[in-house]
Amino acid sequence: MSAAPVRFGxxxxxxxxxxxxxxxxxxxxxxxxxGVVTRSPERGAEVEASWGxxxxxxxxxxxxxxxxxxxxxxxxxxxxxxxxxxxLVRREVPVLAETPPASDxxxxxxxxxxxxDSGLVQVAEQYPLMAGHAAxxxxxxxxxxxxxxxxxxSSTHLYHAVSLIRHTLGVGFAPATVxxxxxxxxLADPLSRDGWSGDLTPKDASTTLAFxxxxxxxxxxxxxxxxxxxxxxxxxMVVRGSLGEIIDDSVVRMADPRTPVESPLVRRRTGTDxxxxxxxxxxxxxxGRVVYRNDFVGANLSEDDLAVVELLWRTGAWVRGEGPxxxxxxxxxxxxxxxxxxxxxxxxxxxxxxxxxxxxx
Numbered sequence: 271m272s273a274a275p276v277r278f279g280x281x282x283x284x285x286x287x288x289x290x291x292x293x294x295x296x297x298x299x300x301x302x303x304x305g306v307v308t309r310s311p312e313r314g315a316e317v318e319a320s321w322g323x324x325x326x327x328x329x330x331x332x333x334x335x336x337x338x339x340x341x342x343x344x345x346x347x348x349x350x351x352x353x354x355x356x357x358l359v360r361r362e363v364p365v366l367a368e369t370p371p372a373s374d375x376x377x378x379x380x381x382x383x384x385x386x387d388s389g390l391v392q393v394a395e396q397y398p399l400m401a402g403h404a405a406x407x408x409x410x411x412x413x414x415x416x417x418x419x420x421x422x423x424s425s426t427h428l429y430h431a432v433s434l435i436r437h438t439l440g441v442g443f444a445p446a447t448v449x450x451x452x453x454x455x456x457l458a459d460p461l462s463r464d465g466w467s468g469d470l471t472p473k474d475a476s477t478t479l480a481f482x483x484x485x486x487x488x489x490x491x492x493x494x495x496x497x498x499x500x501x502x503x504x505x506x507m508v509v510r511g512s513l514g515e516i517i518d519d520s521v522v523r524m525a526d527p528r529t530p531v532e533s534p535l536v537r538r539r540t541g542t543d544x545x546x547x548x549x550x551x552x553x554x555x556x557x558g559r560v561v562y563r564n565d566f567v568g569a570n571l572s573e574d575d576l577a578v579v580e581l582l583w584r585t586g587a588w589v590r591g592e593g594p595x596x597x598x599x600x601x602x603x604x605x606x607x608x609x610x611x612x613x614x615x616x617x618x619x620x621x622x623x624x625x626x627x628x629x630x631x
Contacts, residue, residue: 271593275300276586278366279332279339281307281354282346283317283325285463286368290343291321293579296569301582304337329357340589341366343394348373352381359385364589366392366582370429370606371599378603382629385599392585392595393602396577397430398437404577405535405554405562406509406516407437415523416513424492425505428609429602435482435489436605438509443600443630446608447623450480450491450615461499480612491612521556533557551576600629 275298280287283306294301305324308314314325326332332339341364344354352372358365365385371393372378385391397403410418421438423431436442456472475495482489497503509516514523519535535556541549550570554562566579587593604627611622 271583271587272590275302276582277302277304277337277340278582278585279304279306279335279342281329281332281342281344281358283308283313284345287343287345288321289578290345290582291323293571293575293582295322296571296575297566297579300566300579301586302337304339305332305335307332329354329361333361333363340364341392341585344368352377355381355391356384359388359390362388362390364390364392364585366394366585366596367599367602368394369602370609371602372606375607375610378606378629379627382599382603382627386629391599392588393597393599393605394578394581395430395433395597395602395605396574396581397426397434399577399580401537401551401554401562401564401573401576402519402535403434403507405556406507408561409516409521409556410438410440410509410511414513414521415509415511415515418487418509418511420488420490420508420510422490422492422506422508424497425507426498427493428612429605431491431493432482432489432605432608432612433601434507435491436608439484439487439489441484441487443604443626444484445624445626446489446611447483447621448480448608448611448615449483449621450478450612451619452616453477453479457494457500458502459496459500461501462496463499478612478616480615482608482612535561600631603627603629 291303294303303323305326306317307329308317308325317325324335342358343366344351345368346354351367355365355367372381418439421435423435454474454476457475458470458472460467460470477494480491494503506518520532522532525531535554537554538552540547548570551564551573552567553560564576581596584593584596588595607624611624615622
């Protein structure tokens, strides 16, 4: 991609906006935050002092700033995201909308009616770009385990998990019949985004299990409250195919008609023992060849950070006409359509079948 840093602006000044600003600060040769739209002059002053970026009261002021952003991220509550997205599209500004792009089905449909034909809206869904998931998806595209038939996902929640399930199965916009249930059980919860609590008292935690039937291909969704943070609940993924399966970082398939073999996905992570290269992931290999490579070595980023940075970089390439759409609005709408079905089925106890919406292609 062209050498100039990717320029983006933000609407909203919460923790997610700060997340994007931090990543841009870690990679100043790759990204520039041109400004942040805040609700009040007081918050704007705080943003300028602590984040080191210009603060504005309106979208028009952001777009008229010293540097015009190449795209804008509405990092605002679910209920506000569609209106900010539509406002930006009316100004013909490319948008990287936070997940989900709207809070409910009518909101998704309205957002698509207003902005779908513009081709200006992408969704900030980074999970398929996370190192481990990207490596597994690369092997699936190669057909290493044959035709993918099912995936069991216990990692992240709702639309993020649905995105991984859909892309792993390769089902596109196919309708899904969803059967879900909620279960409650005691669980200690010692760590959250706010830090360690020091409390190991078990409290009621809800687990949602859902079967997603795509008509011949199946996804199993399994998520427990705060599973992202809670060290007492791990993450796992099982992908089954016609010629083998992938369980987390282990790949089983047939070398010949009588020889099942198992190969690991191997991370090269530096900073252990006397390695002085810095603490970060360099690549993931499979049978001696690289299937995922960190293109941002030197920034010492976590794997989640790397996925977001990759998404920002791909969005920059897209707006410059130098790369494909990173995650089109239609994909984000479909993810949340199915996540809404999971919630409805868990609430009612009845199966829910999604309809084919206007964004399905």
